[in-house]
Amino acid sequence: MLTTETLPLPRLRVRGRSFMALVVAPELPLAGWMAALDAQMRDVPGFFSNRPVVADLSAVAAEARDDLAMLLEGLEMRNFRLVGVEGAGEALLAGTRWGRLATELHGREIFDAMYGDRPQTPESQASRPKSPEPEPPGPALANSLLIDGPVRSGQSIVFPEGDVTVIGAVASGAEVIAGGSLHVYGALRGRAIAGVNTSGEGRIFCRRLEAEMVGVDRLYRTADHWGADLHGRPVQVRCDRGTLRLTALD
Amino acid sequence: MSKVVVVTSGKGGVGKTTSSASIGAALAKAGQNVVVVDFDVGLRNLDLVMGAERRVVFDLVNVVQGDAKLPQALIRDKRLETLHLLPASQTRDKDALTEEGVERVIEGLRERFDWIVCDSPAGIEKGATLAMRFADVAVVVTNPEVSSVRDSDRIIGMLDSKTRRAEQGEKIEKQLLLTRYDPARAARGEMMKVDDVLEILAIPLLGVVAESPDVLTASNLGCPVTLHDPASPAAKAYTDAARRLMGEALAVRVPTEKRGFMERLFGRKAAAA
Numbered sequence: 001m002l003t004t005e006t007l008p009l010p011r012l013r014v015r016g017r018s019f020m021a022l023v024v025a026p027e028l029p030l031a032g033w034m035a036a037l038d039a040q041m042r043d044v045p046g047f048f049s050n051r052p053v054v055a056d057l058s059a060v061a062a063e064a065r066d067d068l069a070m071l072l073e074g075l076e077m078r079n080f081r082l083v084g085v086e087g088a089g090e091a092l093l094a095g096t097r098w099g100r101l102a103t104e105l106h107g108r109e110i111f112d113a114m115y116g117d118r119p120q121t122p123e124s125q126a127s128r129p130k131s132p133e134p135e136p137p138g139p140a141l142a143n144s145l146l147i148d149g150p151v152r153s154g155q156s157i158v159f160p161e162g163d164v165t166v167i168g169a170v171a172s173g174a175e176v177i178a179g180g181s182l183h184v185y186g187a188l189r190g191r192a193i194a195g196v197n198t199s200g201e202g203r204i205f206c207r208r209l210e211a212e213m214v215g216v217d218r219l220y221r222t223a224d225h226w227g228a229d230l231h232g233r234p235v236q237v238r239c240d241r242g243t244l245r246l247t248a249l250d
Numbered sequence: 251m252s253k254v255v256v257v258t259s260g261k262g263g264v265g266k267t268t269s270s271a272s273i274g275a276a277l278a279k280a281g282q283n284v285v286v287v288d289f290d291v292g293l294r295n296l297d298l299v300m301g302a303e304r305r306v307v308f309d310l311v312n313v314v315q316g317d318a319k320l321p322q323a324l325i326r327d328k329r330l331e332t333l334h335l336l337p338a339s340q341t342r343d344k345d346a347l348t349e350e351g352v353e354r355v356i357e358g359l360r361e362r363f364d365w366i367v368c369d370s371p372a373g374i375e376k377g378a379t380l381a382m383r384f385a386d387v388a389v390v391v392t393n394p395e396v397s398s399v400r401d402s403d404r405i406i407g408m409l410d411s412k413t414r415r416a417e418q419g420e421k422i423e424k425q426l427l428l429t430r431y432d433p434a435r436a437a438r439g440e441m442m443k444v445d446d447v448l449e450i451l452a453i454p455l456l457g458v459v460a461e462s463p464d465v466l467t468a469s470n471l472g473c474p475v476t477l478h479d480p481a482s483p484a485a486k487a488y489t490d491a492a493r494r495l496m497g498e499a500l501a502v503r504v505p506t507e508k509r510g511f512m513e514r515l516f517g518r519k520a521a522a523a
Contacts, residue, residue, distance in 0.1 A: 150452050151407075152403045152404060152406050152407030152410070153400050153401075153403040153404040153407065154374075154403075154404040154407055154408075155407045155411075168452060169450070169452065171400070171403045171450065172400050172403075173400055173403070173404065174407075187449075189450075
């Protein structure tokens with residue numbers, strides 16, 4: 001008797017691993033940008049080799065839509081390992097051999113790579129914590145930042161690495177941006193954004209809500225959007241199934 | 251041990267220059283050796299308020315740039331011999347000041363005086379940052395209204411990050427001087443109350459000066475109110491502030507509404523009705 005018994009297939013193991021991809025953002029005019037790229041690559045040869053590269057085409061997609069394939073060709077000629085494109089719809093590259101590149105790669109900006117060119121006021125730099133040792137990117141955010149005093153108007157506290165605790169008020173005209181949750185032991189009068197790195201897991205807690213704006217991840221609300229009944233009360237702000245929810249804590 | 255005091259606010263027109271002159275004069279009257287330095291290069295006013303506008307020969311910019319020696323630019327007050335003025339230049343702009351130059355001038359003043367009172371220009375640009383740069387103590391002048399309070403908050407943040415002391419990890423002492431306070435309007439809820447301002451700015455209170463025509467009169471006469479009319483409530487408030495700066499523990503008197511007998515009577519009646 002013949003059975004069509006199949007051999008058990010080996011179990012596939014899928015593992016997760018994160019890589020740092022470099023994002024290049026070409027600018028117009030393309031010829032000039034390419035020349036600058038070549039000059040830079042002469043200075044730091046091998047900077048891009050063996051690194052996954054994402055091309056951010058948002059600055060050029062509208063103007064140079066016909067030249068995009070050529071641009072990507074040019075990047076590959078320089079041994080760029082393109083894994084995806086950003087800022088250009090799939091339609092723009094459909095039909096070319098680049099049409100299969102991923103267009104929706106998610107990731108988070110590695111902050112340390114941005115230190116140099118991020119526009120910052122000297123004060124916000126002063127109020128920034130010392131640059132922490134580069135950490136392997138991942139969801140684990142063990143770090144937290146404690147600010148032992150009020151955040152003054154005009155100051156900007158940006159801490160994408162984790163939670164922020166403020167012992168004091170956040171003044172009108174000040175902003176605090178936390179990768180995780182944000183705790184304000186005082187009045188929250190400025191702007192507060194939490195959860196920029198935990199995709200909606202972060203929350204905002206404050207002793208008194210008088211804020212200009214609160215946000216979690218990419219959801220924002222300004223003072224016009226919450227009722228007078230929450231004004232001045234201790235409040236929690238969190239992201240709940242895609243909407244921002246503000247609830248009184250007392 | 252000399253002390254450098256910066257009188258600052260962010261917002262213009264809140265009373266920095268008047269307060270610098272009045273506190274400087276009050277300190278000098280208490281026997282301290284005082285110089286008041288005008289950092290408002292291009293818009294100098296302190297010489298007018300102190301009644302020395304006709305005696306300005308050299309100014310802060312000349313000394314910073316090395317064109318004049320410090321004693322040549324210092325003007326001794328005619329009423330109080332322990333009070334001096336280092337005027338600003340009216341013809342130059344704030345870019346004429348350099349950090350090294352200002353540091354040298356402040357060092358020179360520290361050798362001569364007990365108190366160096368720096369009258370800061372409004373704004374948060376170079377002139378204001380240089381005025382606060384070498385300060386030990388800051389007097390933050392604020393009016394009881396929201397825009398002034400927010401600007402003061404901004405300045406306090408800068409004091410904590412841009413001064414030499416802050417950069418060296420030391421604390422810079424910040425004290426609030428609330429000026430142009432109108433107790434009647436505050437009582438009616440038309441103006442921020444002292445506690446509201448203190449709650450937002452969260453720094454100790456140096457004094458509360460009530461809105462008063464005495465102050466304007468004194469300024470126009472070129473005489474700080476603490477010298478011109480020492481018995482006036484404003485002069486008393488400034489004198490008390492100066493004593494607190496010298497370390498005296500003195501309770502702050504918050505001006506209250508003065509109502510006449512009839513007014514009180516009618517006020518009561520209206521409330522009862």
